[in-house]
Amino acid sequence: MYRKQIEDYFTTHKDEMLNDICSIIKIKSDREEAIKGMPFGKGPAKALEAALNLAEGMGFITKNYDNYVGTIDFSEKEKGLDILAHLDVVPASDDWVVTKPFEPLIKDGKLYGRGSADDKGPAIVALYALKAVKDLNIPLSKNVRLILGTDEECGSEDIDYYYKIEKEAPMTFSPDADFPVINIEKGRLASTFEAKFEEDVMLPRIVCVQSGVKANVVPDKATVTIEGFNNEEIKKYLEAVEKKTGIKFTVHEEANEKLIISAKGSGAHASTPEKGDNALTGILELLKDMPFAKSEGFNRLCEVQKLFPHGDFNGEASKVKMSDEISGELTISLNIFEYDTEGLSGVFDCRAPICATNENLRDVLRDTMKKENIILSSDDLTEAHHVSADSDFVRTLLKCYEKYSGRQGECLAIGGGTYVHHLKNGVAFGCTMPGTENNMHGNDEFANIDELVLSAKIFTQAIIDLCTS
Structure with missing residues (x-):
């Protein structure tokens, strides 16, 4: 029912929808320092204001x-469905090629720009699904609420704030992942570690290492400053590790006889670390093979490298490798690291299957690190999330997906944690079709335009089917 009307509607309103997505992408909305009335800085607040004005x-x-959050209600009736999206984005590097991060560009069937896929594009698509139901005068017996958050990428303080005020709807989906339906999200342990030691004074030595910007982003860059070597002495080590890892190194010589080595890999979301080439673990691979003077600091760095060797995404080296039939394998990625002559610190991001516990994951890592005088923070594992594939809610979403995509629907388990992770009856639903690579969290992020339009149609049908008696 209503399929022809929905198809015709988005044929007519496609360009309008794309223009509105572009207007929101233009607003730089990665988290900044809080100011009065803007808990996550000016950018996220400005993006929220623009989206709410559009909906109004x-x-x-x-x-x-x-x-913290903005809401858009279809009506004042009893709430039946929440759609939960976000307008904040991860920081963007200067290495974009197709366009600049906040200068959206439509090219070759793709909409480029930071947030086009994660999650500004899907947020506005969901808004247009509400608009389609409204403009087509389709009666709903229950309200649909679109919730727009502003801190999904940095801890979801926005949604914590919202759900202290409001109750969750009987059903919630988040268009912040992949089709068909993601009903299982792995648990997460994103913990910090640190070590202190006597200052390294013997040459050659490592002066400092720095890499990473966010716990949930595999770093594409890393730098190390060393002294006591010259360019010729390190060339063979650079070539060997480049060949082994695919990481590219460049060397800059400073006037004070220090060398700065820069590593360039490729970024990825921490839930799929195998899709990137971690510049941080690549540079640690390089350093552990070089003949630095023996010191407590260098030993600690080498121990970190042993726990997180380049290319080990499943925790085998750190003795936490595990999996289960429902949710799959554990993944782990070292994403932030700082080192100087008196200490080191780092942050890893682990996505854990349903079988993971504090005892078999966090405590194993803690005890292993403690033996090397590296102290792990006491963060608890966020447990995995699971909604039954046999529920009427999930079956309805799959039916809508199959109807418009022509593909077989199925339930998926992912390593990423979405907004619905802590909701009793929440799943992730769209906007990316299976097999599409959109450079999410990376350079030249894009959304496939046909998939955005298809998602709008699917969401419109889902709203009708879920909120009509």
């Missing part, structure tokens, strides 16, 4: 929850 202009009921 469409005739919807909007509310701003102190610039």
Whole structure:
């Protein structure tokens, strides 16, 4: 029912929808320092204001929850469905090629720009699904609420704030992942570690190492400053590790006889570390093979490298490799690291299957590190999330997906944690089709335009089927 009307609607309103997505992408909305009335900085607050103004202009009921979250209600009826999206983005590097991160570009059937796929594009697509139901005068017996957050990428303080005020709907989906339906999200342990030691004074030595910007982003860059070597002495080590890892190294010689080595890999989301080439673990691979003077600091660095060797995504070296039939294998990635002559610190991101516990994951890592005088923080594992594939809610979503995509629907388990992770009856649903690579969290992020339009149709049908008696 309503398929022809929905198809025709998005044929007519496609360009309008794309233009509105572009207007939101133009707003740089990665998290910044909090200021009065803007808990995550000006950018996220500005993006939220723009989206709410857009929705209000469409005739919807909007509310701003102190610039943490904004809501867009279809009606004032009893709430039946929440759609949970976000307008904040991860930081963007200067290495984009097709366009600049906040200058959206439509080219070759793709919409480029930071947030086009994660999650500004899907957020506006969901808004247009509400608009389609409204403009087509399709009666709903229950309300649909689109919730727009502003801190999904940095800990979801926004949603914590919102759900202290509001109750979750009987059903929630988040268009912040892949089709068909993701009903299992692995647990997460993103912990810090540190070590202190006597200053390294003997040459050759490592002066400092720095890499990483976010715990959930595999770093594509890393730098190390060393002294006591010259360019010729290190050339063979660079060539060997480049060949082994695919990481590219460049060397800059400073006037004070120090060498700065820069590593360039490729970024990825921490839930799929195998899709990147971790510059940080690549540079540690290089350093552990070089003949630095023996010191406590160098030993600690080498121990970190042993726990997180380049290319080990499943925790085999750190003795936490595990899997189960429902949710698959554990993944782990070292994503932030700092080292100087008196200490080191780092952050790893682990996505853990349903079988993981504090005892068989966190405590194993803690005890292993403690033996090497490296102290792990006491963060608890966030447990995995699971919604039954046999529920009416999930079956309805799969039916809508199959109807418009022409593909077989199925439930998936992922390593990524979405907004619905802590919701009793929440799943991730779209906007990316199976097999599509959109450079999420990386350079030249894009959304496939046909998939955005298809998602709008699927969401519109889902709203009708879930909120009509």
